[in-house]
Amino acid sequence: MEPASFFQQPPALRNTYRSDLALREHLERLLPAEVLAEVEPELDGMGSAAAGELARLADEAEASPPRLVQYDPWGRRVDRVEVSPAWRGLHAAQARAGLAALPYQGRHGPHDRVVQHALLHLYAPSAAVYACPVAMTDAAARVLSDHAPAELRERVVPLLASRDPERAWTSGQWMTEREGGSDLSRHATVARPDQQGRWRVHGVKWFTSAVTADCALVLARPEGGAAGSRGLGLFLLERVDPVTGEPQVGATILVNRLKDKLGTRALPTAELTLAGAAATPVGGVDEGLRKMAGMLNVTRVHNAVSAAAGMRRGVDLAVAYARVREAFGRPLLDLPLHRETLAALAVEAEAAFVLTARAMELQGRLEHGLASEVEQRSLRALVPTVKLLTGKDAVAHASEVVEAFGGAGYIEDTGIPRLLRDAQVLPIWEGTTNVLSLDLLRAEHKDEAVTALLEEVSERAASLRGAPGALAVAVDLVERSAGALAKDVLGWALADGEALQAHMRGFALRLGRTCAASLLAGHAAHRLERYRDDRGVHVASRYAERWLTGAAPGMPPVERLLASRQLLAF
Numbered sequence: 001m002e003p004a005s006f007f008q009q010p011p012a013l014r015n016t017y018r019s020d021l022a023l024r025e026h027l028e029r030l031l032p033a034e035v036l037a038e039v040e041p042e043l044d045g046m047g048s049a050a051a052g053e054l055a056r057l058a059d060e061a062e063a064s065p066p067r068l069v070q071y072d073p074w075g076r077r078v079d080r081v082e083v084s085p086a087w088r089g090l091h092a093a094q095a096r097a098g099l100a101a102l103p104y105q106g107r108h109g110p111h112d113r114v115v116q117h118a119l120l121h122l123y124a125p126s127a128a129v130y131a132c133p134v135a136m137t138d139a140a141a142r143v144l145s146d147h148a149p150a151e152l153r154e155r156v157v158p159l160l161a162s163r164d165p166e167r168a169w170t171s172g173q174w175m176t177e178r179e180g181g182s183d184l185s186r187h188a189t190v191a192r193p194d195q196q197g198r199w200r201v202h203g204v205k206w207f208t209s210a211v212t213a214d215c216a217l218v219l220a221r222p223e224g225g226a227a228g229s230r231g232l233g234l235f236l237l238e239r240v241d242p243v244t245g246e247p248q249v250g251a252t253i254l255v256n257r258l259k260d261k262l263g264t265r266a267l268p269t270a271e272l273t274l275a276g277a278a279a280t281p282v283g284g285v286d287e288g289l290r291k292m293a294g295m296l297n298v299t300r301v302h303n304a305v306s307a308a309a310g311m312r313r314g315v316d317l318a319v320a321y322a323r324v325r326e327a328f329g330r331p332l333l334d335l336p337l338h339r340e341t342l343a344a345l346a347v348e349a350e351a352a353f354v355l356t357a358r359a360m361e362l363q364g365r366l367e368h369g370l371a372s373e374v375e376q377r378s379l380r381a382l383v384p385t386v387k388l389l390t391g392k393d394a395v396a397h398a399s400e401v402v403e404a405f406g407g408a409g410y411i412e413d414t415g416i417p418r419l420l421r422d423a424q425v426l427p428i429w430e431g432t433t434n435v436l437s438l439d440l441l442r443a444e445h446k447d448e449a450v451t452a453l454l455e456e457v458s459e460r461a462a463s464l465r466g467a468p469g470a471l472a473v474a475v476d477l478v479e480r481s482a483g484a485l486a487k488d489v490l491g492w493a494l495a496d497g498e499a500l501q502a503h504m505r506g507f508a509l510r511l512g513r514t515c516a517a518s519l520l521a522g523h524a525a526h527r528l529e530r531y532r533d534d535r536g537v538h539v540a541s542r543y544a545e546r547w548l549t550g551a552a553p554g555m556p557p558v559e560r561l562l563a564s565r566q567l568l569a570f
């Protein structure tokens, strides 16, 4: 006879739209009632798929990572990257839902970005990082819509924005080189015209995700162009040469190898040699960096969408587990300290969501010509801030979720370690935390963008003065923090340049937290006023108390910078 044994009941995901109260409450505030009513069946369908079919596809795609076949049986170079049917299934699902297409052919004007965000929030955690190709496809459609000549735009944008899985293109973005990803000025890839006057690109690209994409935006220096990042041009490369109809992959686009990565394992990321690949300039061969900025604005917000969505998934799973796992005679959820731990995770996830939602909302307004001048400047600072804060928080959050599962959280086939492995890329690609923190200096210098963002935060907080009880405390913390940050910005003009750089990460994180707290407070006030519902008050006050009670980080004196050198002298 078998000894009596215990088997743990696993955590079960339910329709992730229906079970995400925070998402539904924010959408009620962000969307007009008739728009929400119209899109709700799609959201409900995506929530159901995310807890079922998509999650199954994601597991399969993870279990069958991409494979590079460099030669055909007869020795011909083909460089075929084979992906699983499940990965193709994830492509089909996103295309049908219009995840990249919505901003270009949606029905709800500026609200399309909000709808897109909500759908992506549900799709991304069940898509084995297919949200990455979606992000790059959306960004390519944006850049081509804004900068490409009519022929290129009219040919390619409808493919990128197609909802037909067979027809829908995806795009990559090939920037990073061995010389550097953050410092583009060192890029060695060159573009030169051939005898027919077509541009040909030569060089090595060191990280190229979604390498099976139909096209890619590529930075290259037109031969003889200026040195540094200013001399770079932006080009569109297509898998199949649009003039000859011949495949470029295996011929002028060579796949050297696939990256062996910590996470994002279903996503094919390769090193490429461009050996004279035919390329089309995107609106001339100059100002590549400026055009690329439009692309990065889109992908950085998508990165934040994935971060916030992954955090929410972590909460869903940890709470589901805490319901069925017992310790000390009670479900984990009944243990006060574990419950507090999970509540803190839920608060962090909602803060990431609300920040991202604000960026998406403003992006939609910008694209439809509705953003005021202040909103445009504010968005310029909000995008790097949202990306860097959510990327950082997603990793810490996933780590806490792993711990919330105890030993099971460390075991691969529970699926939990994947949350942490996949989160770790979020602060790295699309600009690291430090690089984006320094970007805020440029944004302020050029557009006074940080000032605009802080003004918006202060105005929001001022409009909430007189809020009751705990919300008043949160609002007061936001006002003080925004005031301190604004004072800090005033000091930048006179600051020592090195000390200022060393200070920027602390500043940027605090800026993000202050902004998130103000948005949570605004949402809480809305819920209180309209529904007498105080859930949002708890979220806003816990977040503000956790992050805004300590002093804002001051600028380090120059002696401290010298001491940092000593600390690292080994």
Ligand SMILES: Cc1cc2nc3c(=O)[nH]c(=O)nc-3n(C[C@H](O)[C@H](O)[C@H](O)COP(=O)(O)OP(=O)(O)OC[C@H]3O[C@@H](n4cnc5c(N)ncnc54)[C@H](O)[C@@H]3O)c2cc1C
Residues within 6 Å of the ligand: 172, 173, 174, 175, 176, 179, 180, 181, 182, 183, 207, 208, 209, 210, 261, 264, 269, 425, 428, 429, 430, 431, 432, 433, 434, 435, 438
């Ligand atoms: C899974 C994965 C997929 C990727 N996919 C793509 C892709 O599809 N296309 C693409 O183009 N790239 C891609 N990348 C590359 C990614 O964008 C780069 O790795 C990233 O931009 C950093 O560049 P780097 O690796 O050269 O690091 P470096 O630029 O060498 O940076 C190293 C460290 O130095 C810090 N640092 C750099 N400059 C400064 C500064 N001025 N002040 C303070 N700190 C600084 C950075 O924050 C970082 O911590 C991918 C990366 C990964 C991990």
